[in-house]
Amino acid sequence: MHPHRFRGTSAHELLAAGASPDDVKRILGWKSDSMLRHYTEELGDERARAAHARFSPADRV
Secondary structure, three states: OOHHHHHHHHHHHHHHOOOOHHHHHHHHOOOOHHHHHHHHHHHHHHHHHHHHHHHOHHHHO
């Protein structure tokens, strides 16, 4: 286990729960968008699939 795993998991969970990227940066003490991207890109596809399932109009027809 590395501290980076905890940072990435925390950021992912916050975003998946609906926190804004700015909120995540403030909560985790990051100043730049690049830190957020660095720690969240690994699970970005998972969040995108979940967002698609929630918001896709085709799935509600």
